[in-house]
Amino acid sequence: MDVRTKFLEFFASKGHQVYESMPLVPQDPTLLFTNAGMVQFKDIFTGKVARPEFPRATSSQLCIRAGGKHNDLENVGYTARHHTLFEMLGNFSFGDYFKEQAIAYAWEFVTEVLGFDKSVLYVTIHESDDEAFEIWSKHIQQDRIKRMGDKDNFWQMGDTGPCGPCSEIFVDQGAEHFQGEEDYFGGDGDRFLEIWNLVFMQYERHSDGSLTPLPKPSIDTGMGLERVVALLEGKRSNFDSSIFMPLIQKVASICNKPYIYEKGESYRVIADHARSVAFLLAQGVHFDKEGRGYVLRRILRRAVRHGYLLGIKKPFLFEIAKEVCIQMGQVYPYLIEKQDYILQQCKNEEKRFFETLELGMSLFKKELQNCQEIFSGEVAFKLYDTYGFPLDLTLDMLKEHQLSLNLEEFEQCMQHQKTLAKASWKGSGDEIQKGDFGSIASLPQISLSKQNITTHTSKLIALFDENGKAVQTLCGQTGWAMLEENPFYAQGGGAIGDRGWLLKNETVIAEVLDTRTFFQKELCKVNASSSLSLYDSLLAQVDDAFQLEVRKHHSATHLLHFVLREVLGSNVAQAGSLVESNRLRFDFSFPRALNHDEITQIQNKVNAIILSCQESKIKEMPIQQAKEQGAMALFGEKYGNIVRVVSFDNAGCELCGGLHVANTGMIGNFYILKESGVSSGVRRIEAVCGKAGLFFSQDLQETLKELKALLKTQDLFLAISKLQEENKRLKKESKGKIQNDFSVEQIGEVSLIVSQSQGEGKEIVDHLKNQYSQVAILLIIQNGDKISLVSGVKNAPIKAGEWIKEIAQILGGNGGGRDDFATAGGKDASKITQALQRAKEYALNILERK
Secondary structure, X not given: OOHHHHHHHHHHHOOOEEEOOOOXXXXXXXXXXXXXXXXXXXXXXXXXXXXXXXXXXXXXXXXXXXXXXEEOHHHOOOOOOOOOEXXXXXXXXXXXXXXXXXXXXXXHHHHHHOOOOHHHEEEEXXXXXXXXXXXXXXXXXXXXXXXXXXXXXXXXXXXXXXXXXXXXXXXXXXXXXXXXXXXXXXXXXXXXXXXXXXEEEEEXXXXXXXXXXXXXXXXXXXXXXXXXXXXXXXXXXXXXXXXXXXXXXXXXXXXXXXXXXXXXXXXXXXXXXXXXXXXXXXXXXXXXXXXXXXXXXXXXXXXXXXXHHOOOOOOOHHHHHHHHHHXXXXXXXXXXXXXXXXXXXXXXXXXXXXXXXXXXXXHHHHHHOOOXXXXXXXXXXXXXXXXXXXXXXXXXXXXXOOOEXXXXXXXXXXXXXXXXXXXXOOOOOOXXXXXXXXXXXXXXXXXXXXXXXXXXXXXXXXXXXXXXXXXXXXXXXXXXXXXXXXXXXXXXXXEOOOOEEEEEOOEEEEEEEEEEEEOOEEEEEEEEOOOEEOOOEEEEEEOHHHHHHHHHHHHHHHHHHHHHHHHHOOOOOEEEEEEOOOOEEEEEEOOOOOOHHHHHHHXXXXXXXHHOOOEEEEEEEEHHHHHHOOOEOOOOOOOOOEEEEEEEOOOOEEEOOOOOOOEHHHHOOXXXXXXXXXXXXXXXXXXXXXXXXXXXXXXXXXXXXXXXXXXXXXXXXXXXXXXXXXHHHHHHHHHHHXXXXXXXXXXXXXXXXXXXXOOOHHHHHHHHHHHOOOEXXXXXXXXXXXXXXXXXXXXXXXXXXXXXXXXXXXXXXXXXXXXXXEEEEEOOHXXXXXXXXXXXXXXXXXXXXX
């Protein structure tokens, strides 16, 4: 049975609008990932936005719980129900129907559509909810209804806000399979399994803890797809269902070992994690050192480590991810569209981890032999810092050996280095929620088409100081202003917000510094030079010269995106952008650095489109029609039923709500300044066009002119070539001097060099290390009053960092570094001879012992 389709069709037949699954990366700045079905309706429930045209909704929402507050990662694979990625079926009422219909719909779907036997069904309600008890009594025997307390059957979004009692539907999996002490209805055992939670959102909780009834109570429900499918198939574990078994069998075929449930934790971890990796990559999350990208990397590395336990010593997870794409591609077509990219990124990341996995596992096993109950925090940090083992991966491994970790020691080690950055992500702008800003949610703001409007008379309907506190007047201050009809374009889609002025009686009384969106309303950041008062009638004037340059860079970004896909392949996808008046920055998915020829080709192609003077076409149409026409949409962007499509004649089309030039010729020029890596699998291009491009080309010409004058030549290539030859000659002479200046003492197989020197210490050490197969070097360099030490070791038992730290103390300094290279500073030149003597003694003591 296709449970997902049956669910959506059932509620569509009951007048519910069917919503697509929102992206796993939400615009809500308080969430790392979308972790529940109601997330896309959160602003409706909290009253930040008006109730939609359709007061009933239904969806099958993809969710991730692998970071932040909702983190099930360590349980995945060891339990029958935990997953990092799952689908939540839900139906929602925004002030329309309430308990009577919600319960009736749930009972009808569970018993008549899914066909569950009524004799195995039970329900729970909140202990105070007599209304729910009476309604349920019409559908099920009263002895199958159990009252529970706040912990189990009262739901709330936060400490304040909408909340209410809830009611859960349970399935009895059978006494013959469960005989534990807690396997009774209401106990903590697994016999009675919850399949659906109905939340009756009927109260508002205030800061003092009191509850007041909501004027329009709402419904929010959630039913786990994976859990229901397993029950319908008669399985007592989600992993035994048709959703996961094909993936588990693929793992078994790769490791060539049969899957046995009792010993199959690693198979289950891999099957689960492959789903998360595939979907997160498809939706634009990239492997990174922080935030969501770090969670993605952590999930992959946990899966790879479990593959290692099964004897798999090469990249394999990408093959499981391919099965995910095939299995779920019909429901989520972007998995098929992005399949090549998903597999490529997954395989590359696996290769990187396998390079250090063997070494890390050796270190882990070695430390296991030295500990009895508590594992060294210092070693755990080295696994994290040197071998790329996330902390929870080490904890996961320790769990298998019934060991704990010295977390205090681990944290102390972390303090000596940059701590792992917490999740950093950009939300929709609603992150500024202080003061009285929330009051704008209910204010009416009339929408204006910004494409051709640069001046407009409007009324000031809200005013806040820079701390978000509502005020009546601003004067000589910075704050935020909301116009009833706002001609300023707000920051969005990568483009920064408009600037300009507010005028009263033809006099500028405030400068508009920026325009942002808060609670789906546009606000201007203003610097009021004169008195700016609430309800003033003002002339809003956009800085059209500034806006024009933003338009140029925005349109150039679209052309760049099109050309990148043309030159590098259709797997290229936007991974972020910034559009300003004097530059653009475009991040895109690609596995390697671009070479010179590719960069030149991309720049030339963009300029060719600009010079062809293609007209921009902007149309509004239903989103499905836009997709059929090939318009590209981005994950993480919110699109309504009617979307805005921006296209150029021969340069593709995209969904975009931003401002563009009327003709590509207006862009004028396009220059790529830099191509670089952002994170694993993500590259960045920085470029300029328009006025900024003109300034760049003028600066370039001036620089060339100055270079020719400095080198006294018109042929720069010839002059530079001569300088390079001269540099090579001088370096060669310098190396000869280096080789002859130092006395070398041979201690066994190791050449020992301890000396006072001049020049560039690192260059000297690098040269000497190239001259000898086994060498230990420590040099003291004095330039005027400045003393520096440098040490290098190659295939010798001395640790450069410890050696140099010891000697630097004699000179009144300090320093350190790696085992093979270290530097330090000193202050007391009178003790150089003593320091050299001690450096030699230190080295001889170690070398002669060996």
